[in-house]
Amino acid sequence: MVDITAQQLTGEEYQRYSRHLTLPEVGVSGQEKLKGAKVLCIGAGGLGSPIGIYLAAAGIGTIGVMDFDVVDVTNLQRQIAHTTKDVGRPKVQSIKEKLEAINPHVKVVVHDTRLEADNALAVFKNYDIIVDGSDNFATRYLVNDAAFMAGKPLVYGSIFRFEGQVSVFHPSQGDQPCYRCLYSNPPPASLVPS
Numbered sequence: 001m002v003d004i005t006a007q008q009l010t011g012e013e014y015q016r017y018s019r020h021l022t023l024p025e026v027g028v029s030g031q032e033k034l035k036g037a038k039v040l041c042i043g044a045g046g047l048g049s050p051i052g053i054y055l056a057a058a059g060i061g062t063i064g065v066m067d068f069d070v071v072d073v074t075n076l077q078r079q080i081a082h083t084t085k086d087v088g089r090p091k092v093q094s095i096k097e098k099l100e101a102i103n104p105h106v107k108v109v110v111h112d113t114r115l116e117a118d119n120a121l122a123v124f125k126n127y128d129i130i131v132d133g134s135d136n137f138a139t140r141y142l143v144n145d146a147a148f149m150a151g152k153p154l155v156y157g158s159i160f161r162f163e164g165q166v167s168v169f170h171p172s173q174g175d176q177p178c179y180r181c182l183y184s185n186p187p188p189a190s191l192v193p194s
Contacts, residue, residue: 004128006032007061013105017059031059035105040064040127042115042143044091047133047157049081055131056099056106063099064127066111067091115139120146131155144179147171154179 009017009032020026026034037060041048044067055063071079071086071094079091086094092110099108111123115134120142124130130152132143140156147154153170156179170176 004033005036007036008032009035010105013059016103016105020059034059035061037129038062038064038127039129039131040066040111040124041131041133042066042139043133043135044079044081044095045069045075045133045135046078047135047159048091049079049095051131051133051157052081052095052099053102056103056108059103060106062107062109062127064109064111064123065092065095065099066113066115066123067095068112068114115142115146117142117146121150124150124152127152129153129155131157133157140179144169 006029009028013031013035014021017031020031021028039055039060039062041051041055041063044052044065048065048067052063052065067090069091071082071089071091073084073087075082076084081095081098082091090112092112096108096110099106113119115123124146130143130147132140132154134140134143140158144154144156147169148171151172153168153172156165156167156169158165167179169179
């Protein structure tokens with residue numbers, strides 16, 4: 001179980017989240033926990049864009065976004081947080097503006113850098129949950145290893161054409177497996193489709 005410190009809602013937030021508050025599975029206490037949560041999204045592209053949008057809409061209090069790429073016109077048909085005016089801009093800046101426009105009550109922290117072995121643990125320590133929206137195996141394995149070492153729950157997602165996968169790995173929950181437990185080694189580059 002992730003220990004998230006609940007934060008009291010404002011009057012405006014009661015109105016914004018009124019539909020959540022009526023759900024017995026969420027209610028006021030659940031929404032306050034969402035407000036207290038800190039989630040890091042690795043990637044601001046095809047997976048990271050909708051992830052960020054839904055995290056902001058749901059009221060996650062702090063959303064970190066880590067990506068080092070810039071928006072390209074070829075991204076626009078699938079990376080829904082970015083628009084034509086964002087072409088050439090860092091993805092983290094583009095998505096930050098969109099998330100803050102969707103919900104001004106969230107704090108968006110940008111990490112405009114590549115995830116590396118020497119920065120992963122320092123970044124991960126500031127978040128409750130890590131969401132992997134990366135698009136390559138090297139990053140996916142690094143995210144898994146760092147989340148495992150940091151004892152952070154990892155939500156992993158992957159897409160290829162019209163197929164997708166999602167899993168949750170929680171290393172601090174006893175004998176739970178991690179991504180590397182299921183797939184010990186990345187496939188050879190020659191077998192991985194673009």
